[in-house]
Amino acid sequence: MFDLRFALALLAGTMVCLWLPEPPGVVLVSCMATAALLIATALPPVSRAKLRWLAVFAVGFALAGAHALLVLHRQLPPPMEHRQVALTGTVVELPQHEARRTRFVLRVDDMPAVQDALRGRRVRLAWYDDFDAPTTPVDAPRLRVAAGSRWTLSAKLRAPRGLRNPGGVDGEKYALVERIVATGYVRDPESAREIGRPRGLHAWREAMSRRIAAAVRTDGARFVRALALGDTRGLSDDDWSRLRATGLTHLIAISGFHVGLVAGFFALVVRALWWLLPALGRRMPRPQAAILAALCGAALYAALAGFALPTVRTVLMIAVVAAARLSRRGWRPVDALSLASIAVLLCDPLSTLTAGFWLSFGGVAWLLWCLPRGSGHPVRDFLSAQAVATIGLLPLGAVLFGQASLAGPLTNLIAIPWWSLVVVPLSLLGTALETLHAGWGAPLWRLAAGLFDPSWQLFAWIGDSPLALWWLPEPGWYALPLALLAAFCWLLPRGAPGKPLALLLWLPLLWPDRDLPRQGEAELVMFDVGQGLSVLVRTRHHRLLFDMGPAVPEGFDAGERAVVPALRALGVRALDAAVISHGDNDHAGGFAAVAAVFPIARRYAPEGSGLAAKIPVLMHPRLQHCGADAGWTWDGVRFRFLHPPPHFPYLRNESSCVLRVETAHGAFLLTGDIGEVVERDLLRRDPAAVRAEVALVAHHGSDGSSDPAFVAATGARFAPVSAGYGNRFRHPKPAVVDLWRHHGARTPLTAESGALRFRLGPDGVWFETERGRHRRMWDAAGRQAQACRLSYGDDDGTSPCRGDAERDTR
Template sequence: MRVYWICLAGACLGIAGVQLLPDLPSLAIISLLAGLSLLAWLCVWPSPFPGLKALLLGVLCFLLGMAYATHKGQLRLADSLASIHENKTSRVVLRVAEIALYGPDYVQFKAKVLDRFSIQGIPVHIQVRWQAGTWPGIYGKPKDINDKLPLIRPGQVWEMSLKLKRVHGAMNPNGFDYETHAFANNIRAMGAVKGQPKLLADEPFSSFAIAVERLRDQVRSAMLPYLKDKRYGSVMVALVMGDQNGIAQDDWKLFNLSGVTHLVSISGSHITMLAVLGHFLVLWGCKRIKLKGKLLSDYRSIHVLAAFVGLLVAWAYCLLAGWGVPAQRTLLMLAIGYGLILFRWRMSIFFILLLTCLGVLLLDPWAMLSSGFWLSFSAVAVLIWLGRHHAQQGSVNRQNRGKKMLSAFALAARFQLMITLALAPFLILLFSQFSLVSPLVNAYAIPLIGWVITPLSLLFALLALLNLHTPATQWLGNLAHDILQGVLDLTQWFAQLPWASIYIATPALWGLLLAMAGVFIVCQAKGLPYKNLAWCFMVPVFLGKADRPLPGYWNLIALDVGQGTAVVVLTQRHAVLFDAGPRTSHANEAGSRTILPYLRSAGVKRLDAVVVSHSDVDHAGGFASVIAGVHTGMAYASFGLERFLAEEEKRLDQDYVLPNRDLAYLPCGQGQAFSFDGVSFTFLNSGQLPLPNESGNAQSCVLKVQGSQHSALLTGDIHVEQEAGLVQLGLEKVNVVVVPHHGANTSSSLPFVQALKADHAIVQNGYLNRYGHPHRQVQRHWEDAGSVFWRTDRDGAITVRSSIQGLGLLAARSTTKRYWHAR
């Protein structure tokens, strides 16, 4: 059995290891090494060294796993968008591959291009977005006009003109990696519909996968009329079929704060419940049906039939639920479990879990890129240990009913607390957040959602799909929703408590490994005295802080926020934000999307100062969200921030509640300065007094950061004229400059560039932005002056570290590069 463990672990590590590489390894070299490993294993086979033989076999399985993952990676990379089609419009014929996501004024869906060979360089698997009506503007709320769009159904064949782009996402430290998400989901290009598409055919049974997706679409379409006006109707759809696209952002915030996100996805308990139901229905029926004078239940083979039906039911529901990682894991474990029972094999439950892990990775080598993979397997492993530990302790059967209920409640509470603690390192690593109310909320939410609401929702969906007894269907839907609303209303109360959740800096690798070791010791070390003290190994994860510079030094992070500016400057104990990034729509701005998640992952609980250089929306767009999301000491600007904030609330129809109600709003005047931890922050330009309601590029605040050895200049969107004024003031050399106006040719004049003599010039600009920033001539100016030229659309966020050893720069795309990035 030990050899099998080593082989399975080697194969899993081989497949997973490839997904961590910046470039795919050579398949030929891997094959050669695998051949040598096989030869070595054959050579030592007659020897009396079982450990050596097991090790060589493990190495062989590791290399075979690498070869498999590399081959799959090569196939997926080959399906890419050629540069000649980048940002160009092409006429393509495609088939809708999955159920569509509907927004108020758009529909989005995955599609398979059918005529790719007539147009070379267009990938097969793309994501299409079809926008209806006209753009409502940055502050305009989209009108619900998707009824003007046709119903998009899996299997439909369309001819469309698409403006195609490669998949590109922002790359920030500890931020969400959209390119990885898209690659794992086989989205190889993005297409925006232009003109009027033409429906060519509807082929719902063109393939088994399309038929399954069409059934999922029919289930959703049958449910939605009954749930149209229901507050949590989209959550019920998610419980039934795993379609989470309709869940509102506010609901996701609630689930994250309360730690119940796992309950609104298809879990193993749902699938197992249906498998067991199918199994026992067969046995129940067989006890009542006779064949040749004997009950069917008297035939031994009937148990095989029951197991087969149970697996068939589980498989069918996994397909209906979207075939996610938890579904795959549960189905494989059920299949292995049934096999062990029927064939009377003996196998460790953790061996089954490892075998299941290999099965999931063989089905989808990129499954390990999702957080669900790690949380799902980790939760099951802890549950297995808890169940086994409880079974070893035995149960007390002589207790009265009241004591049994108390014991059951105490056991459930203990299980929930242990699971919460065991998963804490992963949750903090993935989300920089830990819910303190999670054990309390899950104690009532798990049984109610798993054992009451989900079965009712499934029965409701079945009646809606069959269109039987419409009043009964509506009553059942109302009942399930009313119970769900009661559960989530109580959860909302818990989530609003001041101590409901805490934000924790992303832990260092050593802290994470130490915490995982502690969990392993508690779960696995049999008979070890005081083993529960291993929970203390998790303390560094909860108390850990991000690395900060010494007094007199600073860290500067130019975040990747698209076409806009947002720069964080960290000293030993303080933090300053220069500009708050762009707002691109009513519901999308850089404050909540990028800046706040970064600050939380970096352990920043207070911004000592926020500077908004001017009122353009690409610099001030996220300001309101930032000061509402983190305690802010003071705010500087070249315009009236209080009036700006009031106007934002009016335009967005939203009230911002600030943690610091006494926030001071100050003008950025020439010579005005503040300092933290031996680092000075000085404004170099003179502001207009009284402050206007709005300010343009020319009025941008310019901030100089000066440490004991290194300096940086943050310039906003100043033009050549303002640059000349700064040169006349006697600009001195700086080590780092954030290039004015995103690299536009109206800035970065030669005298300004030559006066600064910057070692590094950073441009914050958006991918394929319509302005053509940065201008080639601007880049040439900086490079000719000896500056290393960085741009966030190509390099991701740029982190500059000022230290005694010197100035160090890291580009997010270099430090976290994987073989699929920017390909």
């Protein structure tokens, strides 16, 4: 009964539900559950047999819907947002200690009655200035927040919400999968009190991690902690970049592959023990004992990782295989895989939203289809399996991560046997000995680090090569099925016809259409960078970036987290020009991260800004000033600076570069943070130059900008606003938004709509939002805006709903 068709029907129902643009609603979920029950119980046997797959589909839909609705219903309601609340709870998982903050997950266990909405739920918090002085994460002399400790503190919370850009991480989906109901930061840290010492599994993991750091003084210590305990806090961004470039991220931390190796090791030990002591066979047959030992070993190793989702999924798969073997039925490998997927879907249908689910089950499925039996040559089998995994998983990896590791097949040939069969066993054995007696594990940890370091030096050198990683533009929806079909054709037996033609099916994935503007047209993409600004202007063959968003030391860098991934997803390889409108952090902070990735031919900033001293990379090549009337033409599109004029003193916001992008079909006006005085001056000097189809609302919609005469003179059809959700400046101001709307402009807001795209062409202005392009049930902006309007009615300028942007596209 629980065969491949059952698993596929259950998976289809789960995915159809989770990819709905809106939450399914209690009525629909109940109807699907009722339909499944009626098919299973009320229909005659003949009809039941014909409709059983429809019943399984309905079960998957109902189960996924119930899980999603429960998590979304538990998220922090809009009336509680941005309020300071008292929390009491336990720190779960390992806190992320940084020089200026600590991030951790708190499971609320008891709180005042007025806050019952958060009882027993998980919130992610940041504690700023956690250390008295900058220290390394593990060697800090005092860690105020430790795993497993209980705290009472005050925090300012909001529902999970993330930036939405092409190629960006979907933070709201991550919160749904992890059951995070709110995020926020600790207020009044001095009043926070620890009311319970660290205890439990996570406290033991953190203590053992500190022991490894103290025993191993080489760079390999951070990798030993990751491989032995799943503690990746010591890995830097450069480490992760090199791991991605070499295709080795699946081997770091405690992966499902390592759980399987440990399970196999426990099984071999038990089989050897039963062989040495035959009397044990009278109590339990050797095969059954080995299977149970493998399951116990997998569970113990998953506990070391804190029962992270990939390890739990692997343990479930091993448990299913164990049950099948213990039942003494003739289970085929595909049946075991199907049963394992059914178990995972029934336990946690939301896991289908993670990349690990598809990579793990997809990898095993490809291997079962292509390598049904061993050839008797281990080296040949290993190489064949590596080739199958590389070809079969390339489409999924490219779509899920937007990249393809060209060095991955080579590096995995070395890393899989060396790390998994040498470094990981030594790390685990050291941890086991250290658990028995303090100090016993140190020699093995040092040996593991010493054996790891030479291989990492090699892989780091390969990862730093520009040929190691291939970033791919965001493809169309049809690219994945075509690429999977191509992989299927390539993995057919030798002599199968049509293999060369299958190369064409890879093209939509590996060389997708970047949808570039035509000659004489221009496109503007306003990225969602929070409280800041970053805009990409594209013509047929050129790219200009206007501002790069904010950056906080040891914290969020919009250039790295939002702008760079978005540029890669749009297929940008280099920038022909970059403009920093002025020196404020919310406009210039992300420049260093962008310049580290993309070559920039020309760089502009206002004269006297001092940016060259603050950001030395600006001087390579020489920094140019964005003086009024300076300009150029690209692909039939005219670029011209309107401000500041010659000899204008640097006055921060008022000295912002103002850029006009003019085509035969209209113009864009990029205004930076100028105020009403400069707007009136622009109108006085050249009234025609301010007229534009799309005019950025200056200074994020503050009440010191958007002069009424200037707004009327622009004649803009669209006046987009770049501002962060719930920002402390309360931008955009309702009066400013109303003014632009009064003059006929639509005012989409990045905080509500995500990245905004405009194109000037023969048909006028084409407009699209990132949230509107990919609408999902976990979309926080849509649900919160709807809840706000239901609670407060229409926006009157005083409700928490003000600033909601239009989500329509046209």
